[in-house]
Amino acid sequence: xxxxxxxxxxxxxxxxxxxxxxxxxxxxxxxxxxxxxxxxxxxxxxxxxxxxxxxxxxxxxxxxxxxxxxxxxxxxxxxxxxxxxxxxxxxxxxxxxxxxxxxxxxxxxxxxxxxxxxxxxxxxxxxxxxxxxxxxxxxxxxxxxxxxxxxxxxxxxxxxxxxxxxxxxxxxxxxxxxxxxxxxxxxxxxxxxxxxxxxxxxxxxxxxxxxxxxxxxxxxxxxxxxxxxxxxxxxxxxxxxxxxxxxxxxxxxxxxxxxxxxxxxxxxxxxxxxxxxxx
Amino acid sequence: xxxxxxxxxxxxxxxxxxxxxxxxxxxxxxxxxxxxxxxxxxxxxxxxxxxxxxxxxxxxxxxxxxxxxxxxxxxxxxxxxxxxxxxxxxxxxxxxxxxxxxxxxxxxxxxxxxxxxxxxxxxxxxxxxxxxxxxxxxxxxxxxxxxxxxxxxxxxxxxxxxxxxxxxxxxxxxxxxxxxxxxxxxxxxxxxxxxxxxxxxxxxxxxxxxxxxxxxxxxxxxxxxxxxxxxxxxxxxxxxxxxxxxxxxxxxxxxxxxxxxxxxxxxxxxxxxxxxxxxxxxxxxxxxxxxxxxxxxxxxxxxxxxxxxxxxxxxxxxxxxxxxxxxxxxxxxxx
Ligand SMILES: Nc1ncnc2c1ncn2[C@@H]1O[C@H](COP(=O)(O)OP(=O)(O)OP(=O)(O)O)[C@@H](O)[C@H]1O
Ligand SMILES: Nc1ncnc2c1ncn2[C@@H]1O[C@H](COP(=O)(O)OP(=O)(O)OP(=O)(O)O)[C@@H](O)[C@H]1O
Ligand code: SF4
Ligand SMILES: [Mg+2]
Ligand SMILES: [Mg+2]
Numbered sequence: 223x224x225x226x227x228x229x230x231x232x233x234x235x236x237x238x239x240x241x242x243x244x245x246x247x248x249x250x251x252x253x254x255x256x257x258x259x260x261x262x263x264x265x266x267x268x269x270x271x272x273x274x275x276x277x278x279x280x281x282x283x284x285x286x287x288x289x290x291x292x293x294x295x296x297x298x299x300x301x302x303x304x305x306x307x308x309x310x311x312x313x314x315x316x317x318x319x320x321x322x323x324x325x326x327x328x329x330x331x332x333x334x335x336x337x338x339x340x341x342x343x344x345x346x347x348x349x350x351x352x353x354x355x356x357x358x359x360x361x362x363x364x365x366x367x368x369x370x371x372x373x374x375x376x377x378x379x380x381x382x383x384x385x386x387x388x389x390x391x392x393x394x395x396x397x398x399x400x401x402x403x404x405x406x407x408x409x410x411x412x413x414x415x416x417x418x419x420x421x422x423x424x425x426x427x428x429x430x431x432x433x434x435x436x437x438x439x440x441x442x443x444x445x446x447x448x449x450x451x452x453x454x455x456x457x458x459x460x461x462x463x464x465x466x467x468x469x470x471x472x473x474x475x476x477x478x479x480x481x482x483x484x485x486x487x488x489x490x491x492x493x494x495x496x497x498x499x500x501x
Numbered sequence: 502x503x504x505x506x507x508x509x510x511x512x513x514x515x516x517x518x519x520x521x522x523x524x525x526x527x528x529x530x531x532x533x534x535x536x537x538x539x540x541x542x543x544x545x546x547x548x549x550x551x552x553x554x555x556x557x558x559x560x561x562x563x564x565x566x567x568x569x570x571x572x573x574x575x576x577x578x579x580x581x582x583x584x585x586x587x588x589x590x591x592x593x594x595x596x597x598x599x600x601x602x603x604x605x606x607x608x609x610x611x612x613x614x615x616x617x618x619x620x621x622x623x624x625x626x627x628x629x630x631x632x633x634x635x636x637x638x639x640x641x642x643x644x645x646x647x648x649x650x651x652x653x654x655x656x657x658x659x660x661x662x663x664x665x666x667x668x669x670x671x672x673x674x675x676x677x678x679x680x681x682x683x684x685x686x687x688x689x690x691x692x693x694x695x696x697x698x699x700x701x702x703x704x705x706x707x708x709x710x711x712x713x714x715x716x717x718x719x720x721x722x723x724x725x726x727x728x729x730x731x732x733x734x735x736x737x738x739x740x741x742x743x744x745x746x747x748x749x750x751x752x753x754x755x756x757x758x759x760x761x762x763x764x765x766x767x768x769x770x771x772x773x774x775x776x777x778x779x780x781x782x783x784x785x786x787x788x789x790x791x792x793x794x795x796x797x798x799x800x801x802x803x804x805x806x807x808x809x810x811x812x813x814x815x816x817x818x819x820x821x822x823x824x825x826x827x828x829x830x831x832x833x834x835x836x
Contacts, residue, residue, distance in 0.1 A: 269659025377545025
């Protein structure tokens with residue numbers, strides 16, 4: 223059997239105490255999971271349950287206090303910065319906050335070109351065309367290339383972040399609520415784009431997401447985090463349709479009641495809720 | 502209705518003045534009464550955020566507003582900063598889309614909230630902090646008294662978003678304009694925040710303008726909805742009418758592109774085509790390029806809002822001719 227692309231074992235993330243009045247926070251408490259090439263693992267759980275902390279540790283943005291993170295068979299927790307930089311090309315993040323990921327004085331063009339430049343892959347002859355191609359890929363009009371982040375809408379910003387991540391041609395995307403800021407139609411477009419890239423390039427995804435309908439659709443497997451621990455995991459449809467843990471049930475039941483959106487006339491009904499249907 | 506509205510916006514136009522003049526929002530009207538929630542929906546780039554900002558007088562430099570924005574009877578278009586300063590935080594509060602930018606990184610969350618309290622109320626430090634902690638508690642921050650001593654970067658994304666909501670509601674304003682306030686929240690916490698807004702509306706008569714991408718949230722919590730596209734009015738009215746019985750093809754398309762109940766494919770339905778950016782509005786109906794019902798007439802003439810049923814307005818030339826179930830227009834065409 224081939225080893226998983228990403229293998230996380232007994233991961234611990236703890237934020238240290240700050241003075242006597244703020245004790246340490248144990249954000250992630252010995253969790254383990256794997257993501258195979260071409261696979262999507264969704265990480266769900268309520269606000270503060272440790273999802274972003276897990277993502278930051280996988281991305282080696284914050285050294286975990288304990289446990290191991292192996293990417294493509296290599297242990298990441300023992301690699302220091304210059305080595306990490308090259309390895310990082312293989313796993314790229316897209317974050318929740320569309321504006322935060324972009325620097326206010328960098329144009330869209332430069333933001334998308336930056337990873338290519340930093341990685342020494344910038345060729346002045348072909349670079350601009352590559353940037354244009356990446357903008358096309360995320361369905362951004364090429365005319366936005368000259369704009370600054372504050373001249374973009376939230377959704378436009380987020381797509382710039384995705385284009386940037388794709389510029390590195392990663393094998394794993396670490397997606398921390400990448401589509402929360404997008405409207406449903408664009409959300410579907412971007413998620414389809416991820417699925418397309420996955421089908422074509424075998425891209426793996428660690429997908430943090432609150433939209434459980436989406437998770438049910440696109441993820442192969444789901445892990446449910448609660449207070450820093452994985453309380454339930456399994457195939458996405460199984461977890462969403464027949465949750466076994468109380469906490470997962472609670473998560474699934476708190477979405478808005480879609481009944482008021484039921485179109486009463488005619489054939490069946492459509493609904494507009496971000497929830498997994500309980501079978 | 503218009504005489505009782507707390508907020509009344511008429512013929513709003515927002516023009517970017519640099520590098521050349523472009524109308525980003527044109528001829529948008531709506532009103533919100535005390536205790537009411539208006540949801541503003543539409544695809545990315547529709548102009549929802551700048552409309553929200555225009556109401557509050559918080560547009561970035563280089564944008565000009567015309568039309569009328571009346572708050573509690575007072576005209577705000579052209580009003581001085583002094584007029585706005587009396588209202589901000591006190592009578593009208595804002596939860597911006599980039600909510601995290603509102604929090605200062607160098608002060609604890611509790612101190613920032615307490616400062617907001619003291620800027621409006623003549624209360625002491627201790628009382629202000631107590632009120633701040635209570636506000637954090639009611640948005641569901643666990644162990645609020647201790648967490649109030651944390652800095653924003655020590656909060657999770659959803660906790661920061663809730664801190665900003667706590668800040669906006671801490672002084673019981675008459676109007677809250679919230680731009681995607683629950684995007685970073687899981688369903689459990691989202692429900693709690695929306696319930697809190699509902700409670701404040703019922704108990705204190707707070708009015709809410711909620712910009713959201715989530716049609717289910719709009720359907721369940723809002724009284725009325727305004728659908729925008731390319732900076733223009735598409736459809737508006739009571740939420741149960743507009744979302745159950747959309748008359749404008751655009752609204753129908755939004756509903757048709759929601760993830761279906763049981764899907765076997767990993768690909769989600771999406772409305773065909775990409776939204777036009779307001780910078781380059783086509784002649785005629787802005788949606789014509791993507792509209793399955795478009796005719797030649799549509800591409801030449803811009804539709805004006807017309808009343809379909811009491812209070813239910815739609816901007817579409819073919820309003821009266823379209824099939825009863827407008828979502829059928831998109832059957833099969835979503836890919
Ligand atoms: N400072 C600016 N200068 C020029 N154009 C701008 C500026 N800010 C926004 N725009 C443009 O105005 C239009 C409306 O932007 P707005 O942020 O209101 O969209 P939105 O409906 O809130 O979208 P989203 O759902 O993505 O947040 C967009 O096309 C955007 O690019
Ligand atoms: N830099 C930090 N210092 C101290 N505590 C932190 C820090 N970052 C996160 N935490 C705490 O760790 C816990 C987990 O946070 P994390 O950001 O991982 O949650 P999350 O699951 O991503 O939540 P959300 O859905 O709200 O984004 C929270 O209690 C948070 O307050
Ligand atoms: S006016 Fe024409 S193009 Fe515009 S929405 Fe109506 S039918 Fe479609
Ligand atoms: Mg997070
Ligand atoms: Mg916006």
